[in-house]
Amino acid sequence: PFVFSNFKSERINRGLAYYNMGLAYREKAMYLNEDEKNESPMYLNKAIKAYKNAARILKGDYDTRYNMALTYHLLGDYQQAGVNYCKAIEIKPMEYEAHYNLAILLRHLKKYKESLNELEKATLLVSNDKSNSNTSSYVFAMLNDVSKTLADNNQYDYLLEKVNDEPTVTEGITYVKGKI
Numbered sequence: 001p002f003v004f005s006n007f008k009s010e011r012i013n014r015g016l017a018y019y020n021m022g023l024a025y026r027e028k029a030m031y032l033n034e035d036e037k038n039e040s041p042m043y044l045n046k047a048i049k050a051y052k053n054a055a056r057i058l059k060g061d062y063d064t065r066y067n068m069a070l071t072y073h074l075l076g077d078y079q080q081a082g083v084n085y086c087k088a089i090e091i092k093p094m095e096y097e098a099h100y101n102l103a104i105l106l107r108h109l110k111k112y113k114e115s116l117n118e119l120e121k122a123t124l125l126v127s128n129d130k131s132n133s134n135t136s137s138y139v140f141a142m143l144n145d146v147s148k149t150l151a152d153n154n155q156y157d158y159l160l161e162k163v164n165d166e167p168t169v170t171e172g173i174t175y176v177k178g179k180i
Contacts, residue, residue: 015057019064022050026071047071062092069098073105081105096125100139103146112150119143 025047049067051068058064069084085102088095103118119142126139 011057014063015054015064018050018054018057019061019067021076022047022064023052025050026067026074029074041075044071044075048075060091062088062095062098065091066095066098066101070101073101078105078109089090094125096122096139099125100142103142107142107146107149116143116146116150121144130147 013125029043029047032040032043048068048071051064051071054064055061055068065084065088069081069088072078072084073079082102082105085098085105088098089102095172099118099122103115103122105117106112106118119139122180123139
């Protein structure tokens with residue numbers, strides 16, 4: 001006969017319970033009345049505590065890391081948010097949400113080049129999903145916004161090739177001001 005151990009199942013269920021507690025606390029923080037808004041950080045911190053417990057039990061769970069990062073992001077702890085977005089990306093690199101939210105975080109921190117890099121990954125991933133065109137258009141709009149910010153701040157200079165005004169000879173070819 002099969003000997004079935006409930007220990008693994010029970011452990012996973014406990015991790016899922018912590019994960020669901022984190023979701024519930026985060027949603028509670030988001031839907032408070034105007035006169036209760038000062039309690040929002042308390043609920044967000046409870047959500048993080050629940051997510052940490054879930055992450056301890058459900059090692060390698062993308063949703064736990066992603067939602068923990070999102071909660072840190074809402075709290076304004078950008079370093080922990082970035083760390084957890086990166087851990088979520090490490091677990092499931094082909095999910096666009098973590099790339100997209102990391103790009104939003106980097107944009108907020110005025111790290112436009114890094115934000116553009118993550119947005120390009122997110123657009124590539126979301127463009128493969130034909131079922132969600134609304135999300136695709138929003139991600140592409142954000143990519144456009146960050147690209148315009150880079151262009152407006154002349155931060156594309158690192159992409160430009162510097163052309164030497166002096167004639168150079170390479171393998172029998174002479175270049176003068178970028179022309180052969």
